[in-house]
Amino acid sequence: MTAMHKFGSFCLDADAEILFWRAEPLGLGRRAVALLRVLLERAGTPVGKEALIEAAWPGLAIEDSNLTVQMAAIRRALSAGGGTDWIETLPRRGYRYIGPAVTSEGLPASAAQPTVPVSALPSRPSVAVLRFSNPNGDGEDDYFADGVVEDVAAGLSRVNWLFVIAPKSSFTYDAQALGLKQIGQELGARYLLQGSVRRSGDRVRISAQMIEAETGSLLWTERFDRPLADIFDLQDEIALNVVSAIEPRLRRAELERVKRKRPENLDAYDLVLQAQPDVYCGMPTEAARALALLERALALEPGYALAHAFAAMCHHCLFLRAGLLEDHRLASVRHARAAILYGQDDALALTFAGFSIGMDDHDRDAAFAAAEAALAVSPSSAITYIVGGVMFGWGGKAERAIEWGERALRLSPFDPWAWSAFHALMLGHFHLGHDDEAVKAAYRAVQHNPRHSISHMLLAAALAKLGRLGDARSAAARVLELQPAFRYSMQFSGVDCDPALAASLGAALDIAGLPG
Structure with a gap:
């Protein structure tokens, strides 16, 4: 029996390799037909470039441009029936059919209800937000629950490195009926977000949890209990909090996944993930180690923002903590400008690029323009507020810090x-004379990153100003253990510290015993 796929006003005769519009055959080549067949058989789910290339060019190594050309041909053919947007491009990942429902005839049972194998998952992390349940069961709160979920999905979709399954696809799945692993496979989603919404009197209670579909591992869970003063403001608040909490958890989960891969199988994305913990450490030895991985990633993908x-x-780290060498400062600014050029839709890239330009090129206006662009892309980007706060802090803008x-x-x-973030708080409170608050913030910074010399420097200054000289000298000694060549004048010069702040910090650090 001939395999036929009917969708909209089209019919694909897969065996004859002919696409019909109504009764009229269209001039679509054999490779384009093979690609369209795969997309239709996996309708609504992402299909990676590798799977598509294998379907149309089995056993051959080809350039991605060949795939792009064939996809353009498919879109031209579908335009006859108004289907130019039925094939969705998933940048750097693949494609997905999102047009009218597909009816298939003459297929074996295994093909009639295809399940996307784990190997067909996108190379970048993919998330499906399932419909939240309503334990009240009266249907009255369903619109609110769906609104929360759609807002969360929209917020996650603005995170450049995530691929988010559209709610219109994920809402059709029942986790209790199918199981999370099967849902993940069919949707092409590595991670699933599910939860519940319950309204009780004038309060609403929402629980949410993020799960790795393949293993069932719980990555994140949170409960929200809020007064129902304005249901739409509450919906926005919850969406913002869920998105901001999920992003760092997923990055950690992705890093753990990549660590399980063999080093020779790492692509540019995996290399960047491997580098991330050392980038975040903020110290020279780790920064140099991260650079080796990042240079490999950029050799594979020069435009990787x-x-x-x-x-x-x-x-920036090497410039500031390894001698203020001009080569590192120039390299920091050069890479930052490239990140802005290639990363207009990547909030994290814009944030760090802006920070480097602000700190190493001393161009705070350009830095905050990049920060504003990052927040336009992703309003829930906590890291943008963090590094922006640090720039405000060193710039003497205490209240904004x-x-x-x-x-x-x-x-x-x-x-x-x-x-x-605690650096920003310490600098702000120190500048305003809130000595107790400055010490608390400095201690929290040390707790969160005990390997960072500047956290200990800020603690030494805050303790010295408060008159706790013994503790201040202990913190100063730890600075020199971590960064033996430390001079606070070099730190202040490197970050273009506000003169009044530099004077008060320097006086406190003199008391603590740190060299100027």
Whole structure:
């Protein structure tokens, strides 16, 4: 029996390799037909480039441009029936059919209800947000639950490195009926977000959890209990908090996944993930180690915005903590500008690029323009508020440093960069004479990143100003253990520290015994 796929006003005779529009055959080549067949048989799910190339060019090594040309031919053919947007491009990942429902005839049972194998998952992390349940069961709160989920999915879709399955696809799945692993396979989703919404009187309670579909491992869970004063403001607040909490957890989960891969199988994305913990450490030895991985990633993908941004941060670290060498400063700015060029839709790349330009090129206006662009892409980007707060702090804008640092910690209290948010808080409080608050913030910075010399430097200054000289000298000694060549004048010069702040910090560090 001939395999036929009917969709909209089209019919694909897969065996005859002919696409019909109504009764009219269209001039679509054999390879394009093979590609369209795969997309239709996996309708609604992402199909990776590798699977598509294998379907149309089995056993051959070809350039991606060949695939692009064939996809363009398919779109031209579908335009006869208004289907130019039925094939969705998933940047760097593959393609997906999102047009009218597909009816298939003459297929074996295994092909009639295809399940996407694990190997067909996109190379970048993919997330499906399932419909939240309503334990009340009265249907009254369903619209609110669906609104929350759609807002969360929309927020996650603005995170450049995530691929988010559209709710119109994920809402059709029942986790209890099918099981999470099967849902993940069929949707092409590595991670699933599920939860429940319950309204009780004038309050609403929402629980959410993120699960790795393949293993069933729980990555993140949270409960929200809020007064129902304004249901739509609450919906926006919950979506913002869920997105800001999920992003760092997924990055950690992705890193653990990549660590299980053999080194020779790492592509540019995996190399950047491997580099990330050392980039985030903020110390020279780790930064140099991260740069080696990032250079490999950029050799594979020269326009990889986040790789450029991470490289800028590494060179910033080496410039600031390894002798203020001009080569590192120039490299930091060069990579930052490349990150902005290639990463207009990547909030994290824009954030770190702006930070490097602000700190190493001393161009705060350009830095905050990049930060504003990052927040336009992803309003829930806690890291943007973190590094922006640090720039405000060193620039002597104490109130803004505190405001941005506190906002960052509300968005993502366990962020890998939380230590830097506490830097912003310490600098702001120190500048304003809030000595107790400055000490608390400095201690929190040390707790979150005990390997970072500047956290200990800030603690030494805060303790000295408070008159706790013994503790201040202990903190100063730890600075020199971590960074033997440390001179606070070099730190202040490197970050273009506000003169009044530099004077008060320097006086406190003199008391603590750190060399100027």
